[in-house]
Amino acid sequence: MAITREAILAALKGVQDPDLHKDLVDLGMIKEPKADGVNIELTVELTTPACPLKDQIGNEITAALKSKLGAQAVKLNWTSNTAATNVTAKDLIPGVRNxxxxxxxxxxxxxxxxxxxxxxxxxxxxxxxxxxxxxxxxxxxxxxxxxxxxxxxxxxxxxxxxxxxxxxxxxxxxxxxxxxxxxxxxxxxxxxxxxxxxxxxxxxxxxxxxxxxxxxxxxxxxxxxxxxxxxxxxxxxxxxxxxxxxxxxxxxxxxxxxxxxxxxxxxxxxxxxxxxxxxxxxxxxxxxxxxxxxxxxxxxxxxxxxxxxxxxxxxxxxxxxxxxxxxxxxxxxxxxxxxxxxxxxxxxxxxxxx
Ligand SMILES: Nc1ncnc2c1ncn2[C@@H]1O[C@H](COP(=O)(O)OP(=O)(O)O)[C@@H](O)[C@H]1O
Ligand SMILES: [Mg+2]
Ligand SMILES: [Zn+2]
Structure with missing residues (x-):
């Protein structure tokens, strides 16, 4: 049976961002999950391009997909959408996130x-x-x-x-x-x-x-x-x-x-x-x-x-x-x-x- 997008997201339930203690899926960090046979590819959107936990997150995703879906190869693409804390100075520096x-x-x-x-x-x-x-x-x-x-x-x-x-x-x-x-x-x-x-x-x-x-x-x-x-x-x-x-x-x-x-x-x-x-x-x-x-x-x-x-x-x-x-x-x-x-x-x- 083909591995669906939904199956990938379900298999990642419980894989959390170690800092935020929330599911990567719920945080919207998993993008474009897709499978070709038993090979899975997806993109992880980090909250900062300078994330020190990238390797750890990648290992946990790969392990979950291999154990739960029997994936052979897992290809991870990385991107980031920097989380923003600057909400108070929008008039002065509108494009600055932090x-x-x-x-x-x-x-x-x-x-x-x-x-x-x-x-x-x-x-x-x-x-x-x-x-x-x-x-x-x-x-x-x-x-x-x-x-x-x-x-x-x-x-x-x-x-x-x-x-x-x-x-x-x-x-x-x-x-x-x-x-x-x-x-x-x-x-x-x-x-x-x-x-x-x-x-x-x-x-x-x-x-x-x-x-x-x-x-x-x-x-x-x-x-x-x-x-x-x-x-x-x-x-x-x-x-x-x-x-x-x-x-x-x-x-x-x-x-x-x-x-x-x-x-x-x-x-x-x-x-x-x-x-x-x-x-x-x-x-x-x-x-x-x-x-x-x-x-x-x-x-x-x-x-x-x-x-x-x-x-x-x-x-x-x-x-x-x-x-x-x-x-x-x-x-x-x-x-x-x-x-x-x-x-x-x-x-x-x-x-x-x-
Ligand atoms: N880790 C470090 N190793 C060697 N020299 C340093 C180090 N950090 C700062 N310095 C030197 O100490 C001096 C003061 O540093 P600076 O960054 O100008 O401090 P501040 O901005 O707090 O006044 C500079 O000459 C700088 O090159
Ligand atoms: Mg100085
Ligand atoms: Zn010496």
């Missing part, structure tokens, strides 16, 4: 490094990605991406972002002459952020990654007010003294009712480029302890490596210049966990908004 702020209580912990590489990693998975450098006073992206030209403005005053390494990038640094300082206060910062969101042609994005300035100031308030469903990733370093800064950052996001996705520990151990030995020069574990304490996801550790330091200045994020560096591997893993957490939030419904 806004991810990379934040920390203080400077120098690696926010910009993490943000640039998060954007790159997501783009490498095929996602449409934008990167907004919201560190108005200390923009990093001109140096990190090696972009020093002004972006083009259209006749109706829309700004076309630069595209590099597959990422659309906008930074205050593109608009300033080298060495020129910004001395704006609250209201001007507010309108700058509004323009960076609304006046830039971001187009359709799966993710807009925002590199935040340090601390809990005006830019944080402006951004979270304009995009209440933006979500935060907190960067910390391994020392226990860093916890006070993390606590302050999480406290600020809680006050403005912005969802904190999780914490990543950067500069976690030094990996020697000569012998690959890892030394925990700053101690270890503040990130994990903090995630546990606040009940948020832990996104792992990114080691300190020489190549990351160099990459910060040579106009290529480490993921682009040295994709096999230990820090790159950790950053790729981190990016998948972030994408996974965003999809989980989207499925739960929106985080509480003001």
């Amino acid at each position: 806004v991810i702020m990379v934040a920390a209580g203080k400077g120098g912990v690696g926010k910009s490094t993490v943000a640039a590489n998060l954007a790159n990693a997501l783009a490498q998975h095929g996602a449409e990605v934008g990167l907004l450098d919201a560190d108005i006073y200390g923009p990093s992206m001109p140096t990190m991406f090696g972009i020093h030209e002004q972006p083009i403005a259209t006749e109706d005053q829309r700004i076309i972002p630069h595209v590099k390494f597959g990422v659309k990038v906008m930074s205050m640094g593109f608009l300033l002459a080298e060495g020129q300082a910004v001395v704006w206060r609250g209201p001007m910062l507010d309108s700058a952020i509004r323009q960076f969101l609304g006046q830039v042609e971001w187009g359709n994005l799966d993710y807009l990654v925002v590199d935040m300035p340090p601390g809990t100031g005006d830019v944080q308030l402006s951004l979270t007010r304009m995009v209440p469903t933006a979500q935060a990733v907190i960067v910390t370093t391994p020392q226990d003294v860093a916890l006070a800064d993390v606590k302050r950052a999480i406290g600020m996001f809680n006050t403005v009712k912005v969802n904190v996705l999780g914490v990543v520990e950067n500069m976690s151990g030094f990996v020697c480029s000569h012998c690959q030995k890892k030394t925990d020069i700053f101690g270890k574990g503040a990130g994990k302890r903090c995630a546990d304490k606040y009940g948020i996801a832990y996104f792992g550790e990114i080691p300190l490596t020489e190549e990351v330091v160099k990459s910060g200045d040579n106009g290529k994020p480490i993921l682009v210049s040295h994709p096999q560096d230990p820090a790159s591997l950790a950053l790729k893993d981190f990016a998948m966990r972030v994408a996974q957490q965003v999809a989980i939030t989207a499925n739960k419904g929106q985080p509480v908004t003001a």
